[in-house]
Amino acid sequence: MAVHQIETKVGEYIRDNYKSAVEIGFGGKTTAAEIVQNAGHPILCTDVHSYAGAAVPAVVDDVFLPTLTCYAGADVLYAIRPGTEIIPPMIELARRINADLIVYHLGFELYEDGGERLNAKGIQLHRYVKRS
Incomplete structure (x- = not known):
């Protein structure tokens, strides 16, 4: 799948499931x-x-020293496709601000167990943090 198609599917998933990102x-x-x-979402x-x-x-901004x-x-x-x-610092940041953390990985790269797997119109996303 082409990069542009992946980014489009990620954008559509975020648009359809969240109000600000x-x-x-x-x-x-x-x-x-x-x-x-x-x-119309921030x-x-x-x-x-x-x-x-x-x-x-x-x-x-640097996620290792984020401006909250x-x-x-x-x-x-x-x-x-983050490294x-x-x-880990994205997980910590998402927990600090009580936000979901969604990642699209390059190929088979995963962090630990890969979090919760989500199907987004044919691509696999990983939710590492779910807000409360």
Whole structure:
């Protein structure tokens, strides 16, 4: 499946199941976030690098030392193909702000047990944290 199709399916899942979201480590790719934004839901993208001209609101932030105000109020934090090394701080952050954490992994990369598996229109997502 092409990368654009994966990002589209992730964006549709987030749009259909949450009211506000933060995409962590977006890498300048905004396909999923634009779907969420076009539905009228608040969205913010974060990355350790700056990406000028992003089609959605974006800030520089490091999930290892997060600026909590960037994430406060989000129903879900999500990441598309993150390195497994950033999963633990994303889990901690999601728990701190009481948000779901949804991850689309590259290939067969997983963190620990892979969390709860979710089928999103033919792609597998992993929910590592479920908000209370």
